[in-house]
Amino acid sequence: MAAAVDIIGSQGVERLSVRAVAKQAGVSPGAPFQHFSSKEALLTAVAEQAMGRLTKAVLEAEAAADPTDPLKRLEAIGLGYLQWAMANPTHFEVISSRKLIDFASSTSLQEQNEAIRTRMFQLLNEARQTGDLAPDLQIDNIVLSCRAFVYGLARMAVDGHFPEWHMSDEPANATRTALGVFIQRLRASG
Amino acid sequence: MAAAVDIIGSQGVERLSVRAVAKQAGVSPGAPFQHFSSKEALLTAVAEQAMGRLTKAVLEAEAAADPTDPLKRLEAIGLGYLQWAMANPTHFEVISSRKLIDFASSTSLQEQNEAIRTRMFQLLNEARQTGDLAPDLQIDNIVLSCRAFVYGLARMAVDGHFPEWHMSDEPANATRTALGVFIQRLRASG
DNA sequence: ATACAATCTAAACAATGATTAGATTGGAGC
DNA sequence: GCTCCAATCTAATCATTGTTTAGATTGTAT
Numbered sequence: 001m002a003a004a005v006d007i008i009g010s011q012g013v014e015r016l017s018v019r020a021v022a023k024q025a026g027v028s029p030g031a032p033f034q035h036f037s038s039k040e041a042l043l044t045a046v047a048e049q050a051m052g053r054l055t056k057a058v059l060e061a062e063a064a065a066d067p068t069d070p071l072k073r074l075e076a077i078g079l080g081y082l083q084w085a086m087a088n089p090t091h092f093e094v095i096s097s098r099k100l101i102d103f104a105s106s107t108s109l110q111e112q113n114e115a116i117r118t119r120m121f122q123l124l125n126e127a128r129q130t131g132d133l134a135p136d137l138q139i140d141n142i143v144l145s146c147r148a149f150v151y152g153l154a155r156m157a158v159d160g161h162f163p164e165w166h167m168s169d170e171p172a173n174a175t176r177t178a179l180g181v182f183i184q185r186l187r188a189s190g
Numbered sequence: 191m192a193a194a195v196d197i198i199g200s201q202g203v204e205r206l207s208v209r210a211v212a213k214q215a216g217v218s219p220g221a222p223f224q225h226f227s228s229k230e231a232l233l234t235a236v237a238e239q240a241m242g243r244l245t246k247a248v249l250e251a252e253a254a255a256d257p258t259d260p261l262k263r264l265e266a267i268g269l270g271y272l273q274w275a276m277a278n279p280t281h282f283e284v285i286s287s288r289k290l291i292d293f294a295s296s297t298s299l300q301e302q303n304e305a306i307r308t309r310m311f312q313l314l315n316e317a318r319q320t321g322d323l324a325p326d327l328q329i330d331n332i333v334l335s336c337r338a339f340v341y342g343l344a345r346m347a348v349d350g351h352f353p354e355w356h357m358s359d360e361p362a363n364a365t366r367t368a369l370g371v372f373i374q375r376l377r378a379s380g
Numbered sequence: 381a382t383a384c385a386a387t388c389t390a391a392a393c394a395a396t397g398a399t400t401a402g403a404t405t406g407g408a409g410c
Numbered sequence: 411g412c413t414c415c416a417a418t419c420t421a422a423t424c425a426t427t428g429t430t431t432a433g434a435t436t437g438t439a440t
Contacts (some may be wrong), residue, residue, distance in 0.1 A: 014289055016397060030421050039397065045269065097287075098350040137371065145339070149270055151351075152342020160288040161341075178335045180195045185375040207427060218389050229428065
């Protein structure tokens with residue numbers, strides 16, 4: 001797995017072959033199949049580990065935000081997600097493109113996914129009670145919108161839709177302000 | 191190309207091999223390489239054709255919308271995009287995942303992409319002049335946000351992030367209302 | 381009828397995902 | 411210390427795939 005993570009991080013998923021992993025680990029070409037039933041299973045294991053790091057980064061970003069402002073916390077979640085995706089584009093690709101991995105068979109991946117989504121619901125319910133959230137908005141709808149918005153930004157960057165960006169400061173700036181405006185528009189006052 | 195389109199439409203991109211295309215076309219395995227220098231070149235040609243259909247669908251959807259309301263027209267663009275993507279998920283995948291195709295070498299793909307983006311700018315400038323657009327919003331930013339939002343919804347659906355949906359009515363409903371709310375929030379009055 | 385360009389076939393090559401049979405290893409229990 | 415067993419490895423092999431090449435076939439313009 002460490003060998004696979006190395007190759008994915010340095011050369012991308014598309015350059016990853018089981019044989020390259022075996023070579024990097026100093027082992028014969030068939031050896032990895034003793035531990036993973038297929039290439040997809042290997043990638044799923046890598047995805048589980050990466051998803052753990054993503055979830056940790058997201059929840060830590062939220063924990064560092066203003067405790068009294070649930071929508072700021074929601075924004076922090078989105079920001080943490082974006083920063084992690086752009087700092088780890090190839091691993092993000094493994095997590096999100098569900099034709100490389102077997103998402104349905106991994107309860108770990110599903111649980112991590114649900115953890116973030118549940119936290120979003122909690123924060124929006126909080127914002128509803130404090131009156132921060134615009135009263136005409138439906139929480140279900142907003143969760144979907146936030147996920148799509150952040151996922152779209154991250155995926156566009158990773159998919160190469162922003163060729164002018166040099167995956168370091170620019171995306172952080174442009175996506176940061178876009179997300180800021182998006183969250184601002186959810187507020188009762190804004 | 192027709193054989194390739196058939197296979198992509200019925201079995202998905204991942205099941206597409208040059209040999210399968212050749213077989214479907216009733217031709218020897220090496221024959222396709224006389225017309226396309228590589229599998230990537232074949233897929234790029236398929237993507238150009240699909241992108242033409244997407245652009246046409248989007249601009250027609252816009253043309254059918256209320257001519258006096260630029261933001262309704264912007265919404266129609268997004269809606270047309272989403273409907274096409276969900277009706278043609280595998281072709282949408284070919285267009286958007288730029289590791290399967292050589293986007294940089296196809297002026298056709300780039301032009302079609304720019305055509306839609308330019309139209310969005312025009313509509314938002316119009317909305318600015320008529321006073322429909324909230325005055326504190328920057329147009330650059332909104333174009334980016336709209337693209338990310340719609341792309342995110344389409345990609346999440348195609349990437350299998352909505353397993354509970356049966357790619358027919360539900361996504362249309364959920365994404366329709368989400369997009370409606372999103373556009374509503376851009377208005378000076380909303 | 382000839383020449384030429386386009387297209388095809390047939391055969392081969394290297395890389396890859398995957399399987400299998402058998403060797404090696406290292407520790408648990410007597 | 412010896413035996414047994416499970417885990418892991420190697421080596422060989424297979425089918426599939428992207429790609430190339432040499433040569434055959436075909437249609438068309440002159």
